[in-house]
Amino acid sequence: MAADVGSNQSVERALTVLRVFTAGRSELRVSDVAKLADLGLSTASRLLATLEAAGFVDRDPVSGLYRLGLDTVSLAGAVLNGHPVHREARQIAQNLAAELGLGVNVAVRREATLFYLLNFEGRQAPRSFVLSGQRNPLHATGLGKSLLTGLSAAERRALLPASGLVAYTPKTVTTHEQLDAAVELTLSRGYGTEIEELAHGRACVAAPIRDGSGAVVAALSVSGPLSAIDLQHREAELSRCVIEAADSISIGLGYVGPAHHISSLETAR
Structure with a gap:
């Protein structure tokens, strides 16, 4: 012993x-x-x-x-290649980054943080480092808010104490009331936005990814400099692209949509 x-x-x-x-x-x-x-x-x-x-x-x-x-790197590659979200998302995210010229990121929730599974840089959003394996706060990112749509307000409060809602910029959400509103907006529209909440001069549009049970298991975002994201003129275009990409990954994971789950429940009754 x-x-x-x-x-x-x-x-x-x-x-x-x-x-x-x-x-x-x-x-x-x-x-x-x-x-x-x-x-x-x-x-x-x-x-x-x-x-x-x-x-x-x-x-x-x-x-x-x-x-x-x-x-x-061999260990990391084996982990990523064996992860179902990474397998389904990789090509879709790569194609979207090339099409839009922006960064495309896919993340999962690891306890009280988001964990990047992959990212691709477009020509308008270059990076000198890899995001995969890095973490960021849930409350200050579009990806995080999309991941939080899978939790109730009570579950969010249990996961993220109010003292942990740190302000990274003057625009960061710092109360649960603000976070509730942001998550509800993401749920109602099917996508969320984040403008300079984590870093100055950066913005993103994100959407949740679901598995075959309907649970939110990941999120996808497009991100880049404010000038490239240009939400004032591109929000409709970018939100459509993000939702379509997230839906494609969800379908690959076995998700068939809320209507199917509703009809299945009614049949079971």
Whole structure:
């Protein structure tokens, strides 16, 4: 039993070390890892050496800095390729990004945050980094509000305490009353918008994705600079594209629409 406890602690510490590299800086010294992971210097050094031997971290021979190794990409690829939403959404999102010239993102909810499964950049919305695997707040994003349409107002309050509705810009939703209104608007229209709530100069249009049971399991958005999104003139066009893309993914996941579920319930009665 003592050996099992020690092994479990080693695994947990190794995972903590790996997660340190996803929190911001991509290259770290041993001392940085030790501090961020709350480990002793010798423990951090030993764990990094083990992870390096396994291919999960790489060490620059000149600077001595550590970064995540390429073997982590193999794990990430296997996870994404096995995820049903990613499989159904990938080509649809890629085609939409090429058609509109904007960024197209697909995310799922992971507890109280949204988690990006994939993103493609259009020519008007370039990025120098990959969003996949990153997280953002639910209340300050169009994707998040679309994901929250699958929860009741009481469930949203239990998931997101009022103290967690942080203001990222002056336009961020910061009360549950405001969030309720935004989610209800998304439900009634079939799409939601977000204008400079998470970052200045950025906007998006998003819609929920449902599975065969009708549950909201993901969301899709088009995003980019305010000048490219241009909601004043493009809202009708972009909302149509987003809803059609989200519906196509939903159909691929087995969703057949609310009318079918209503008739099925009536037949069951």
